Amino acid sequence: MAVDFDIIIADAVVGDEVEFARIYSKVWPEIYANRDIGVNKGDIDMEFESIRAGMLDNWRVIIENNGTGDGYCCVAKNGGAVVGMCGAVREKINNRIRDFYIIADYRAKGVGKKLFDRAINWFGNDLPILMDVVAYNKKVISIFENHGFLRTNKPLRYREIAGNKKVSIIEFCFDRNGLGGY
Numbered sequence: 029m030a031v032d033f034d035i036i037i038a039d040a041v042v043g044d045e046v047e048f049a050r051i052y053s054k055v056w057p058e059i060y061a062n063r064d065i066g067v068n069k070g071d072i073d074m075e076f077e078s079i080r081a082g083m084l085d086n087w088r089v090i091i092e093n094n095g096t097g098d099g100y101c102c103v104a105k106n107g108g109a110v111v112g113m114c115g116a117v118r119e120k121i122n123n124r125i126r127d128f129y130i131i132a133d134y135r136a137k138g139v140g141k142k143l144f145d146r147a148i149n150w151f152g153n154d155l156p157i158l159m160d161v162v163a164y165n166k167k168v169i170s171i172f173e174n175h176g177f178l179r180t181n182k183p184l185r186y187r188e189i190a191g192n193k194k195v196s197i198i199e200f201c202f203d204r205n206g207l208g209g210y
Contacts, residue, residue: 033106035134037142039094040101040113045087047103047110048127052076052083055129060195062164071190090115095150102146104130104139114143116150122201123151125159141175148204156203160185163196177202 056076057069090099098119104112112130116123125147130139151157159177161168163184177200186194 033134033137035111035137035139035142036105037139037146038103038105040087040091040103041094042088042091044101044103044110044113045084045091048087048113049080049084051110051113051129051131054131058132059162059165059168060189062195064164065193065195067189067193067195071193075189087115100147100150101127102143102150104134104143106134112139112143114147116147118151118153118155122155123153123157125157128159140171144175154204156201159200159202160197161200163198169198169200172200172202175202 053073053076057072060072060075061067061069087101090101093099094101098117100116102114102116103110111134113127114125115127117126125144128140128143130143148157158180159172161172163169180199180201182199185197185199187197189195
């Protein structure tokens, strides 16, 4: 599908969180569905619906205080529609990208780099940046590794989906000081 690009990267504003639900519903099945472990689109849809309201409320609070505390969210918009988002948090000993999603038609076009750069600028410090990635999403792992992320030494973690299916998660680190992962 050909996509016209008029991408604007901006701080998220109240109302954008509603668009996040649309992004999650498109992107989560691509990320989490995996036949080998028995997680299908129906499982992902069920998981999303079970946490949707609370998630949107949390995003609304972060956006209302966007960048003034420990949380920040920026978005990529095309013609006013949110096509990507990056949620970031300052923690005591590191920074963390909590959410980073881009609709498929807008991937591999520089949108992710622009979102990531905006979050880095917001962090405003030299602390390492951590991010969780689904362990079986080899394409995303390759992208992050090609952009300087290294896998940390933390053991594999799991996220439960649809009440009883476990998705393996690995942690990556981006260190602007060149010290590598930890």
